[in-house]
Amino acid sequence: MRFAVRTAVLSLAAALGVSAPLFAQNDLDQRINKEADSLLATYKHLHENPELSTQEKETSALIAAELKKTGYEVTDHFGQYAESGLNAYGIVAVLKNGPGPVVYVRTDMDALPITENTGLPYASHVKVARPGGGEVGVMHACGHDLHMTVFLGTAHMLAELKDRWSGTVVLIGQPAEETVAGAQAMLRAGLYTKFPKPDFVLALHDTAAVPAGKVSWHAGPLLAGADSVDITVRGYGGHGAAPQAGKDPIVIASEIVVALQTIVSREMDPQLPTVVTVGSFHAGTKHNIIPDEAHLQLTVRTMNPAHREKVLEAITRITNGIAAAAGVPAERAPIIEVAADHVPATINDLALTNRVGASLERALGKENVLAGEPIMASEDFSLFALEEPRPPISMFWLGAADPGKLKDAKEKGTRLPGPHSSEFAPVPDPAIRTGVKAMTSAVMDLLKK
Ligand SMILES: [Zn+2]
Ligand SMILES: [Zn+2]
Incomplete structure (x- = not known):
């Protein structure tokens, strides 16, 4: 039966004059397009309701509920902070789908103490008390709201397309990235021993250096x-x-x-x-x-x-x-x-990153995949590579900039607000669709039947 269906798909693809992988890509595009509106609504909701590091209560509840609904086996409130001993709002969502490798996909969930200055209709108006008195705004100025939205879209696609891959997917909702405490809190709590051991760990981060609709990647050292x-x-x-x-x-x-x-x-x-x-x-x-x-x-x-x-x-x-x-x-x-909060450099594993890069090019087309550049910012994603069994890790850049504004800024040598700026305003569409397609394709290629 399976063979018959596959033959039908191939012959339909042949009749349409497209190759089989391209047909599959179009199919993925259609599925993502169907979800684009609801993902955009989720993005705007997350953007309007940011929560600071270690306080991601509502955010993690939303992500956990969505993953449960999608059929993942979800553990929430996972992780413990070493200094305070407090529980973390970490999420681990597992989807077992036959024999094969175990692929982790990580998103971060926290926002920054920055008063938003984008003027967007869905801008954050959340305020918190400043430790020294007064108050400060809270903003998803690093784009972790974009990461979470792509993560949910990817979760949906992988669940829908279960017949096209074999193995295990483990989705990680990590709190407290900005204070570099969240990855440690989850790893220390036994992430790699209480859940399936990872063969690969993937993540993405948005960037204002690449136009929305494109991605970029770089093997080797990515972040300092x-x-x-x-x-x-x-x-x-x-x-x-x-x-x-x-x-x-x-x-x-x-x-x-x-x-x-x-x-x-x-x-x-x-x-x-x-x-x-x-x-x-x-x-x-x-x-x-x-x-x-x-x-x-x-x-x-x-x-x-x-x-x-x-x-x-x-x-x-x-x-x-x-x-x-x-x-x-x-x-x-x-x-x-x-200080004890040292975070090591993020080194993209060469073999894994080359595989992921090839997947990105197949999925998005070579013209939408650029050569990425390392930057001197830091991430606690690096820690996922250092815990036994020391799995290969890879992070790619998701373009979030308005293409016209980016071109203009490059030509005139002017500033385009990026992550951690109060004016950072990612272009969610097509960034979300591009991210979902890129991450789904990268995971499915690692879990090819
Ligand atoms: Zn950041
Ligand atoms: Zn970030």
């Missing part, structure tokens, strides 16, 4: 590793009119800021992207007081563990060396703290 470093420069405070009596931490810290710039320019291999940014410098209270301390906060971006060690060593050496040169005694040496 990130560290936060706090430096307390200690001197001896005193009267501003008697500098000879103290050790001025403001001058020492200023020299440190300038000297840190030589790590990237003079110490690192120019072929290896590195960032050392001093994002905060605080010291003093008044014009005529030399303070006891100055505080610096740095973000450091590196591409692998050895590279990271080298940069952190250079920061320590330069900081201590400048303080010593200023005559600060050992007992008042700077305090250098590397």
Whole structure:
């Protein structure tokens, strides 16, 4: 019977003068088009109702309910945060469909503390209290609402097309990506031991560097590793009119800021992207007081563990060396703290990413698949590759920019708001349809019968 149906499909395809895979693609297009309106409505709802990292209560409930309805075996509230011990709003949805590999697809679910400034009819008006007083808006400024919508569309397509693939799909709704706590919370809770072990892990992220309707991909390092470093420069405070009596931490810290710039320019291999940014410098209270301390906060971006060690060593050496040169005694040496929230570089597995890239080209056409570029932002998607059985991971870029505006910005060299901007406004259609088609095709190719 199955054979007969297949023959009928092939002959119909032949009669229409198209090849069989193309026929299947058209069929996928039709299914996605049929769902496009309801996916767009879901996107707008998610966009209007963003929730901050670790607080994705309503968002995860919506995703979990939708996946249950689609026939997935859903576990919600999965994961635990190490620091607070609180439960995470993680979702794991499993669809077993015969023998074959296990493919994980991950979406993130959280939004950012940014007051939306897009002017969109479905803009977020959600506000939360700011820790120091006052309030701030909440916005899906990283496009995780777009990721979730594509994820749901992909879930539907994979369930509808079960007769065309064999294996297991595990869909992950990850909370708290922006605070790089969510992936860890789910992995620590036994994601890879309580659920089928992954053979492949896929994800996508939106980008304003690619027009909506297209995707891009890149094998190898895609996103940098990130560290936060706090430096307390200690001197001896005193009267501003008697500098000879103290050790001025403001001058020492200023020299440190300038000297840190030589790590990237003079110490690192120019072929290896590195960032050392001093994002905060605080010291003093008044014009005529030399303070006891100055505080610096740095973000450091590196591409692998050895590279990271080298940069952190250079920061320590330069900081201590400048303080010593200023005559600060050992007992008042700077305090250098590397925060525990380190996130490693996201390295797209070569073999898997090449396979995914080929799927994207087959599904979307070569003209809609561009060469992707690595960026120095960071993601905790990297952690999915580091937990036993250390599965290959791959993330591709989903175009979200208005094609006309992107072309204009490129030609004129002007700015086009991207992720983490209050003005970031992805073009949901065709980005959603493109994302669903791309991710569904990539998963089905990995689970080919
Ligand atoms: Zn983000
Ligand atoms: Zn993001």
